Amino acid sequence: MPHRRTTFSRFIIEDQRRRGGSDTELTALLNDVQTACKFIATAVARGSLKQPYTPIGVETVAAPGVNVHGEMQKPLDLIANEIFLRNCEFGGQVCGMASEEMEEPYVIPAQFPRGRYLLVFDPLDGSSNLDVNVTVGTIFSILRAPEGVTEPTVEDFLQPGTQQVAAGFALYGPVDMIITTFGEGVHGFTLDREVGAYTLTHPNMRIPEKACEFAINASNERFWEPPVRRYVEECIEGKTGPRGQDFNMRWVASLVAEVYRILIRGGLFMYPRDTRPSCKPGRLRLLYEANPIAMVVEQAGGAASTGRQRILDIKPESLHQRVPLILGSKAEVERLDRYHAAYDRGEDLKFEAPLFGTRSVFITPVSATQD
Numbered sequence: 001m002p003h004r005r006t007t008f009s010r011f012i013i014e015d016q017r018r019r020g021g022s023d024t025e026l027t028a029l030l031n032d033v034q035t036a037c038k039f040i041a042t043a044v045a046r047g048s049l050k051q052p053y054t055p056i057g058v059e060t061v062a063a064p065g066v067n068v069h070g071e072m073q074k075p076l077d078l079i080a081n082e083i084f085l086r087n088c089e090f091g092g093q094v095c096g097m098a099s100e101e102m103e104e105p106y107v108i109p110a111q112f113p114r115g116r117y118l119l120v121f122d123p124l125d126g127s128s129n130l131d132v133n134v135t136v137g138t139i140f141s142i143l144r145a146p147e148g149v150t151e152p153t154v155e156d157f158l159q160p161g162t163q164q165v166a167a168g169f170a171l172y173g174p175v176d177m178i179i180t181t182f183g184e185g186v187h188g189f190t191l192d193r194e195v196g197a198y199t200l201t202h203p204n205m206r207i208p209e210k211a212c213e214f215a216i217n218a219s220n221e222r223f224w225e226p227p228v229r230r231y232v233e234e235c236i237e238g239k240t241g242p243r244g245q246d247f248n249m250r251w252v253a254s255l256v257a258e259v260y261r262i263l264i265r266g267g268l269f270m271y272p273r274d275t276r277p278s279c280k281p282g283r284l285r286l287l288y289e290a291n292p293i294a295m296v297v298e299q300a301g302g303a304a305s306t307g308r309q310r311i312l313d314i315k316p317e318s319l320h321q322r323v324p325l326i327l328g329s330k331a332e333v334e335r336l337d338r339y340h341a342a343y344d345r346g347e348d349l350k351f352e353a354p355l356f357g358t359r360s361v362f363i364t365p366v367s368a369t370q371d
């Protein structure tokens with residue numbers, strides 16, 4: 001058991017030793033990632049105050065526009081993206097990076113040595129929350145570049161989540177943290193601002209098995225598939241329904257904050273497949289949101305699924321592919337998987353009818369409670 005005052009830098013070295021090896025490239029890369037997260041934490045914490053300094057290499061940041069997903073960027077989305085690129089390109093550990101904010105992969109420029117890793121990231125997750133001062137974060141995933149590749153193309157990044165070497169996310173909230181896994185458990189580090197170091201505060205995090213909270217954007221109810229309607233309706237029925245217990249509902253609109261809550265308190269998060277043509281495969285991005293988060297969740301004893309397939313088994317088809325994402329306490333995710341399977345077999349049709357406006361799970365007409 002590592003000492004509780006272990007810093008992130010020390011932990012990654014000792015963790016590799018414990019596992020009988022030492023990958024100095026990976027150690028250096030993870031160190032660059034944590035440095036980038038510290039810069040972003042500092043930039044986010046300035047809020048509306050003018051940024052007091054510019055992190056090295058981040059002198060020129062493009063003006064915000066609409067990103068490849070059709071979403072309006074915030075200045076901090078681009079600042080965070082630049083911070084990640086500049087902090088992780090020079091050390092010789094990676095040969096390419098891919099980000100939510102860049103249409104194409106970034107190949108490490110010729111002036112720097114190229115390494116054997118690929119770094120994939122969502123530089124600022126939940127950035128629509130910035131102006132209301134709610135927790136945001138950074139999500140990262142580390143993959144091995146295919147043998148012999150030094151100038152990676154899109155194809156080289158299209159690896160299933162099971163191939164991730166390490167993954168995690170930083171939280172920029174009341175407390176700044178990094179939650180990470182290298183494939184053997186999940187560990188949480190709190191940024192000690194007096195020391196300037198992420199310090200191990202949450203070793204071996206485990207998602208509680210018992211769930212009494214679920215999170216979904218209820219404004220999309222009219223687009224949900226029947227298995228999701230069924231799950232939510234049963235939760236809302238509470239003690240008197242088939243679940244025999246009351247549930248609370250949560251929605252932060254910041255994946256990192258939802259996942260951290262689930263790591264601490266258990267529960268379920270869903271951004272499911274829905275029937276909107278624009279959103280059909282799901283809302284969240286496979287490579288830099290779903291995969292790294294799924295690795296963390298599984299390593300903490302939970303599960304992550306589309307409802308029909310384990311997230312980590314999906315073979316990506318494109319860099320910016322979106323997927324349905326259901327994650328959290330294992331038994332809850334398995335329940336959703338069962339509901340999807342039953343529905344796909346043609347059962348559970350009572351949840352088929354559009355509920356919105358007639359029989360919403362949130363506004364149950366009196367007549368519906370009497371039958």
Ligand SMILES: O=P(O)(O)OC[C@H]1O[C@](O)(COP(=O)(O)O)[C@@H](O)[C@@H]1O
Nearest residue numbers: 122124125126127128217253254255
């Ligand atoms: O605004 P919605 O539809 O509720 O979506 C919220 C989801 O979108 C995200 O904000 C997407 O992340 P970005 O801020 O990186 O685009 C998730 O963090 C969150 O789960």
Ligand SMILES: [Mg+2]
Nearest residue numbers: 122125126289
């Ligand atoms: Mg995101």
Ligand SMILES: [Mg+2]
Nearest residue numbers: 100122124125
């Ligand atoms: Mg983002």
